[in-house]
Amino acid sequence: MFSLIVEWMTPTLVDTLAGPFPELVPEPLTTATAVLLWVVLGLTVLSIALTVLTPNPRKFAERSERDAFLDANRPSDREYRFNLILMVLGGATAVLAWPTFIEVLRETFPMVVELGGAVPTVWTLGNVAIFVVFVLGVAAYTRGLDRLVIGGMREFLYRYHADDWDE
Incomplete structure (x- = not known):
């Protein structure tokens, strides 16, 4: 869902920021958005992996x-x-x-x-x-x-x- 929202909101963000920040739009902004998605995915996977790999405290x-x-x-x-x-x-x-x-x-x-x-x-x-x-x-x-x-x-x-x- 996060990916869909970012995908759908990126054009709006590009259109809105094109006037005040032409040097950032569209290429650096869309790249940053894609990187943000990968960072969120990476942090999610890392969080789950750390939880799964933690030794079971119950003996x-x-x-x-x-x-x-x-x-x-x-x-x-x-x-x-x-x-x-x-x-x-x-x-x-x-x-x-x-x-x-x-x-x-x-x-x-x-x-x-x-x-x-x-x-x-x-x-x-x-x-x-x-x-x-x-x-x-x-x-x-x-x-x-x-x-x-x-x-x-x-x-x-x-x-x-x-x-x-x-x-």
């Missing part, structure tokens, strides 16, 4: 301790259903609100870039509410998806180690 002396920990951290069927519903409703909400979100963003971006820009006409109470609903929908979708993936991994670990306990 279990007894199998019963490990069993109790894994059992306590598995999602219940109710949590799976809730997160699935959260993901579906959040995703559907975000998809439905996407056109208005982009319209508001496109109209707002030049105002942010230009000093003293006029308030966009697209800023109606309904459109701003849809903008907020989009952000909340994306947050709900990512939260539900994250909990389903992490819950699935915890369930896998529980079942995988359950086989160890039979030995």
Whole structure:
């Protein structure tokens, strides 16, 4: 989504800054925007890699301790259903609100870039509410998806180690 927003907003940024900063637009500015995308991607991957490569602080002396920990951290069927519903409703909400979100963003971006820009006409109470609903929908979708993936991994670990306990 970040990549799409940057891609769609770059022409607006180029048009807005072409007058005051002709030496920066378009080539250095578009290159800087592309570099920004790669930096964000790199920082995201680095952050995830550092988290994944960090040693697990949990050590279990007894199998019963490990069993109790894994059992306590598995999602219940109710949590799976809730997160699935959260993901579906959040995703559907975000998809439905996407056109208005982009319209508001496109109209707002030049105002942010230009000093003293006029308030966009697209800023109606309904459109701003849809903008907020989009952000909340994306947050709900990512939260539900994250909990389903992490819950699935915890369930896998529980079942995988359950086989160890039979030995």
